[in-house]
Structure formats: C-alpha cells, structure tokens
Amino acid sequence: MPIFDIFQRVSAAPTNPQPQARARVFDVADLYRGPVAEAPDQTAEGALPLDEKLRQAYFWIVNTAIISPHYDIEYHEPPPQSFVLGDSRSRLTLPSAQSYSSFVLMPLLTFATRRKCLFTGGPGRGKTASALLMGVLAGYPVREVRRAMVHGHPQMTIADLLGNPLPADLVAAQNMDAIRIAWRRWLSLRVKIVDEYNRIPTRTQSALLTVMGDNYAELLDHIHECPEAAWFLTANDDLGGGTYPVIEALRDRIDVVVQALAFNSRFLEDLLTRIEENIRPEEVVPRQIVFSEAELDRAQQEIRAVELPAPVRRRLEFFTSQFEFCESAGEQFEYKTKDTVRLAGVEWHTITAQETGRDRLKDLGCQTRNGFSVRVLMTLILYAKAIAYFRGNSTVELEDLRQILPFVLHDKLTADPDAPFFEQQDNAVYRTDRVGWLRKLWDLSCADYDRLNLDKDDPVGELSEEFQRGLEGLTESEVNRRITRIERVIAEWAKGRKLYGHLYDDLLKLKYLHQRYTNYLRWLKTQ
Amino acid sequence: MIVSETLAAVLRSGRETFNSQFAQARRQYPALDVVSFSAFLVAVVDPLVRAVAQMRPEQVAEVTMHAYETGLTLAGQRLVGSGARYPEISDGLCRIGVAAPTLFAEAPGVMLASVSNALHTLASTPGGRAAEWIEEMVRLANVATGSAEFLRAGQIVAWRSGLAHYRTGALSVGDTLPEKVALAAIGANNGATWTGVRDRLAADPWHTPGNVASSLRIVGRAGAFRGYGGLFTEPPQVAPYGDDFMVRSAGEYWLLTANAFGATFHRAAEAEWRSVSGQPPVPPSLKIQRGKVTWQNASVDLPLRGEISSAAANATTLALSSTTSHSIWLIALGVAK
Secondary structure, three states: OOOOOHHHOOOOOOOOOOOOOOOOOOOHHHHHOOOOOOOOOOOOOOOOOHHHHHHHHHHHHHHHHOOOOOOOEOOOOOOOEEEEEOOOOEEEEEOOOOOEOHHHHHHHHHHHHOOEEEEEOOOOOOHHHHHHHHHHHOOOOHHHHHHHOEEOOOOOOHHHHHEEEOHHHHHHOOOHHHOOEEEOHHHHOOEEEEEOHHHOOHHHHHHHHHHHHHOEEEEOOEEEEOOOOEEEEEEOOOOOOOOOOOOHHHHHHOOEEEEOOOOOHHHHHHHHHHHHHOOOHHHOOOHHHOOOHHHHHHHHHHHHOOEOOHHHHHHHHHHHOOOOEOHHHOOOHHHOEHHHHHHHOOOHHHHHOOOOOOOOOOOHHHHEOOOOOHHHHHHHHHHHHHHHHHOOOOEOOHHHHHHHHHHHHOOOOOEOOOOHHHHOHHHHHHHOOHHHHHHHHHHHHHHHHHHOOOOOOOHHHHHHHHHHOOOOOOOHHHHHHHHHHHHHHHHHHHHHOOOOHHHHHHHHHHHHHHHHHHHHHHHHHHO | OOOOHHHHHHHHHOHHHHHHHHHHHHHHOOOOOHHHHHHHHHHHHHHHHHHHHHHOHHHHHHHHHHHHHHHHHHHHOOOOOOOOOOHHHHHHHHHHHHHOHHHHHHOHHHHHHHHHHHHHHHHHOOOOOHHHHHHHHHHHOOOOOOHHHHHHHHHHHHHHOOOHHHHHHHHHHHHOOOHHHHHHHHOOOOOOOHHHHHHHHHHOOOOOOOOOOOOOEEEEEEOOEHHHOOOEOOOOEEEEEOOEEEEEEOOEEEEEEEEOOEEEEEEOOHHHHHHHOOOOOOOOOOEEEOOEEEEOOEEEEOOOOOOEEEEEEOOOEEEEEEOOOOOEEEEEOOOOO
16 A cells, blocks of 8 residues: 555544643653654554544544535534625624534444434535445445445335345245245345435335334345344435325434535535545545444443433423424323324414413424434434544533534424414524534524523422432331422412413423322321 | 765665555645755665664665654654754764664664654753763763663763763663663773662752762752743742752753763643642751851852742752852752761
8 A cells, every 4th residue: 555645545543632631641662753753654553542433433424525615513612703794794603612524424323323314405516425435434345335225216116125035945935934035135234225215206215114114124024133233224315205295214324414515616626536536435445444343342331331411411301302392282281282283183383373471482392393202212312322423522511402402303304384483584594404404403492491400499400319319218207398399389389370382391200200109108007 | 965875775676565655654744844854864864774784784775764754753853864853863873883883783763763762852851961972872882782771872872971860760871771881871881880879869859970079069050041942931939849959940840860970851740839838858967158168067158049939848858049140059958977
C-alpha cells in the first residue's frame, strides 16, 4: 500500500480530545511518535478504544468517502457565533465544538447499535453508497455486500426476497420437511441492505416485516434464523412516491430516518479527484476501521453501559408526556389519548374542534396527531447513549438527546399541519422542515420544564422516589400519610389548572401510586 | 539540484515510482513544495546515502526510498526545507545520519522516522534542546551497537536535553541498556556504575552525574512572558501536584515538571487545578520570609522582585511565583543525608 494514498488516510487518535482531567503518565516512547509514521498500519484488534475507532470511521467517511460537508448535528462549548442572513432572516450558526453530519453519523450509530436506518432523498445522493460502506465496515468484501443487497422492484415475490425451495425436492418430497430451501445470502449477513424498499409489493413487504421485526424468515414451514444485524433501507421518496405504500408496521420498525442533503457544488474538485483516480470509496476502506463481530458486540455492550442521568431522563419524560393526551378522546381518564381517536377512525378535525379551554398555541400536544410508542422511546434512549458514546462520554448530555431526537421521531411523530402553531408566520417553515420542527418541539418543552421549575418542584417525582424505596415495613399510618399526600396534590391541581399532557401523565402516575398504597394498606389490615 | 552520482543513480532507476509518490504526497499535502523537498534531498538525503554507500552499499536503495518518503512527509508539513518551522530536523537528520550510517542502513524506516520524530518533539516542546540532543546522539553513534540500542539511549539523552517529564521512563530505559551505553547516554564518566548513578538520579531530581551539590539552592527558572516566547500572559500561580506542580495564568492551566535537566509545561484542565487547590502549599517548617527561604537549618536568598504571589513544595522542590514576574523560581530543597 503506498504511504501517500489519500483514500487510506485515517484520522489520528484522539479524534475528539476531551478537556477533562486525564491520568498523567508520560511515556518516554512518545519521543519517537510524531509527524513521520513509522508503521501506519494499526491493525491490532483492541489497540484503540472502540468509540475512537468509530470516530475514525466517521472521519474517514466524511473526509474521504461520502462528500457530506454538512454539520447539522451541532455541538457548542462556548456560545457559538451566528449570523442572520436573507429576507427570511435565516440563521447560520458556526458550531464551537466538534459537530457532525447526520447523513454519516446516523448510519454509523445504527451500525454500532445494530438497529434500522432509512436513507431518504433524491436519486444519486449517496444513499446506497453509504449503506454499502456500512457493509464493508462490518468486514464483508464489497462484492459480497453488493450481491447481497436487496433491490426493491414492483414484481418482487417472497421467493425473490427470502429464497427458493430446491426444485428437485419439490418434485420428490413426501412432506414439507423434506423440501430444502436455498435461502438468500443477505439473510445471513450482519449488515442488511434493502434498496428502494418502497418499491416492494405489499405482500412481500409483510415477509420483510417478519425478518425485520422478529429476525427470522419463513418459507414453506421452514424457518431461517437471522443473525442480529444493522439494517439500511433506502427510499427515493418516503412520503408516497414509491410504487407501493409502505405498510405502517414496517415503517414503525425503522429506528432512524436520515435525509441525504444536497451536493455542495464547491466540492466538485473532490469528485474530480475520484474520477481521475478511478476510485470507489467502498473499495478502499482502510483495514483499521473495519469492525469484527466481537468488536461490534463489545461496542453494543459499552453503548448500553452509558449512563442516562436522572435530570436528563426527567426532561425526556416531560417531553414524551406532551403528545399522547387528547382530552376529548375518551370519557374515562385512561382513554383520553390520541390512540383512542385513531382506533375509532374519527376525523381528526372533529376532535380538535371540541378542544376548548387550553391554549392550543402553547400546548405542544396540539402540534401532533399522535404520541409515541414504547419502541420509539427505547430507540431514543439507545441512540442518545450511542451518540454520547461516539463523542467519548460516559453519560448522556441533554444536547445528545436534543440532537438525536429529530432523526428518531422523524416518521414517528405526525405533525398536525392545521395546528395554530404552524399558522404563525415564523413557524410556517416547520411544515416542511421536520428536523427543525422536532428540535423546536424539544426546545419548547425544555423551556416549559424550566418555567414550571420541575427540577426543584416536582411532587410526583418526590412521591415516586418515596415509593421506589419499597413498601417493606411501612406502617399503616405512614401509608395513610402518603395516600393523603397524593390526594392533596390531585386536589390542588384540580382547583384551577387546565389539563395538559404532562399533567395527564402525572395524574395517572399518582393514580398508580394511590392504587399501590391502597392495595398494600388493605393487605396490611389483614395481618 | 546537484546530488551525488550514488543518489542520482537510485533516483533515476526508480524515476516513475518516485514521481508517482511525489504526486500522491502532493495531494495529501497541498503545501508540498518542490524547492523545499529538493533542498531536503540535497542537504539530508544525499549525505546520508553517500555515508551509507561507504559502509553498506547494498542498502543504498532501501535507505534512499525511506529517506525519500520521510522527506515528502516532512516537506509536506513544512517541517523541512525553506521556511521550515523546525530547521533542527534537517540539521539533526543530516548530522546523525552521517555519523551513524550503519545504524540507518540496518533499519532505515525505523531510524528515519524515529530520529525525525524525536527532533520534532524536542524542537516543538518549550524547554527542549534539540541541538544538545543532536550533539549527544552523534557521540553515541560510536557507542551503540545497534539501531534499537541507539534509539533507547536517545530516550535518556532526550531527558538530559530538556524533556524533564521523561525522567522516570528514561531511568527505566537505562536498566535495559548495556552499562557502557547507559552511562554514556546519561553523561556519567566511565568509572561510575549504572546502579550507583541511577539510584542518585532516582533519589534526587536535581542531581546530575558528577555534581556533588545536594543542599538547599536555587536551581532554575521556568516559564516566561508570552510576548518573549513563553506561555504566560500574566504572572502565574503555582500549586503542588504530586512530584510536579500545577500552574495557572490568565485562566489557563499547565502541569510543570522540573528536574536537573530542564522544565516542561503540559496543558492541564481547570479540574486538575481545582483538585489541588486547598492542599497545604508548603510544609509548616519551610519558611519564606523577607526574601529568604529557610529549610532544615539552611537558607538561601531569593532574587525575586515584587511580592511572592504563590508557593508550592513537594519533597524535593519549592516553586515560587511573584507578582511582577512571568517566571517560576525553582529551589532544590536538598536530599536528607
């Protein structure tokens, strides 16, 4: 390998130097480390921490493989410089800390966490190339990744997708067990790529759903168990432009959605170099950034071990609580949810017309037609941990959640374009900018959280903490005291406050605590 | 470009490869300049290749290839050639290369990279004395018997040449070298034993081989005003940090390591400074009064101007800063006999 091959250059560690205190050990061997690399090939497994290796992979991709000079995942340490430009007063912010391109980072985090990522965007913007790179990062030869890629098309059958029974067995077999299946190669890979998934016929999508959701394929009563894998799907237009509508359950299995941003013409020279050098980035991935299966397993464990501190988790709880509540959806408290409306098949506007009393502009819940599921919350937490890990941190920061949230909720939270929020002149842009809107939602939620002073004044939090300490040994009088306190809090809230999503969740939690104490009290009295 | 026939022959024979390498390096380092690179070939590669040709002619091509690649890397980063940031690198490579051609012929890749990197480290570390390292390495070329031994000895010499933070590592390296080489690297005379020298150096950071002084004494100043090439924009403050010191100046923080061979500063975090604040800066029996330091029945006059703004001591060293100076005064406390 020539030492000056620019396509093989991997950024030197540390790629994200941390300002915090380090162990002070001076190694005399450092004398001979410097600008001249004696042995550029650092292939020994485990030589670098895996978060560092992930960052090296990221920087190799953005610097060499995918020309994506966008820093839409912005981090700041000192306050950033920003400028207001144009008639629409667009704000350009210059990040003051290491920032990232979502188009590269999200697939990489998906790769590390073995989740499912959908690339959207017009043709020729690098969606398939990015997916291919992820396959190569997992250690598969380019040719194998290319051959194993599923290409969606309108005539695709389940056999095309999963495999074929062997023709000889079909004729000779006396029972189904005797029919052998030639499973498709892609089912056994740890990186699965489905190109243009919205061109797959609906029936075949259902077979795909089984593989995506349950990690096995079924054909003629035969089961093929698939290894845990990262999934990469592409769609030119995810909002209806495909040949077939994507079934909702399949869409729900996708963890993050990332948009291929437009090519910046100022980077044409980089394209020129590729043409002149006749280089395809996926064919020159440096060995240092290829992950073994064991390394990926370890990275997953390390990601799960990243801490989500209680104050950050509390903000996420508050944010989540805003969206499911729908006061006029049900009579019983538990059924006052948007899901009740959806299941009833009622026109959305007939429900919103009944909403009275609340400030529909300030109520964040009014901006959406749904809340989000447990699966989405789990995905959100996992990706927040993954981005914190990627940045070299052992705990999730508030900004990690803020940055990851739009990509996880992209297809999960449905905006209500008729909501008063979008009618405001400054907010009309959020009808088209989904990522911006979701970040705005988060910011508004955090501002509301601060306004309510919930970090310091959170009776439900205190009651929950008290309950968490367990019921073991609680006396009757103490239980009665707690029940009375719960009732008092509810009575206080009933006095004048209007019902909002976060209150709804808090009230249901109080009801839960009340019920648990009531049951315990009842049991206590029988002892 | 005028080079010897030896080098010219190698360049001619691999013309296509060398040109292709240059083109590739140019893409990696857009700053790579033909003139600077040619100057490196003439000033460094040519003398090295000629010296190798006399001792190990069969290795000329190998050495040339490695030297060519090293030159591209260094010139691409403007570390050699006209307007080089660190002219010590060219100078050192040339002088050490000519003095130790057999060692370069033995392991050209390792030697060229290691010597270049060491010179870069010395030249770019405030307090590092690259010229001294070059002189000593030229001398050691006749003492070391192989390239690995030579480079290990170079680690000891780097400590002696101002890289104070390598003290512990350098002493360990000395244990792995033949006594003659270790003593030559540390600058001790032939009558000494490595164990004896090593024990004295380990016990007293202000001891130098052949020097008997071990009492309370001023041993040096570290740091300077940024306008004069130092680190500080305002007079610094010191605090004890294990065997070293923590330094703060204008909201910036450093770790100061100091011993008989030099003093080096290393960027530190505010958290590190905070972790030491609150510790007693000096032992109660150490008195600093009226321009004088008194410790264990000995005293020394301080040449400081202005008020003493901070003091910090560890088992062997007292560091003092004043309100009017951008330097930190270092006082050896002496070793208990």
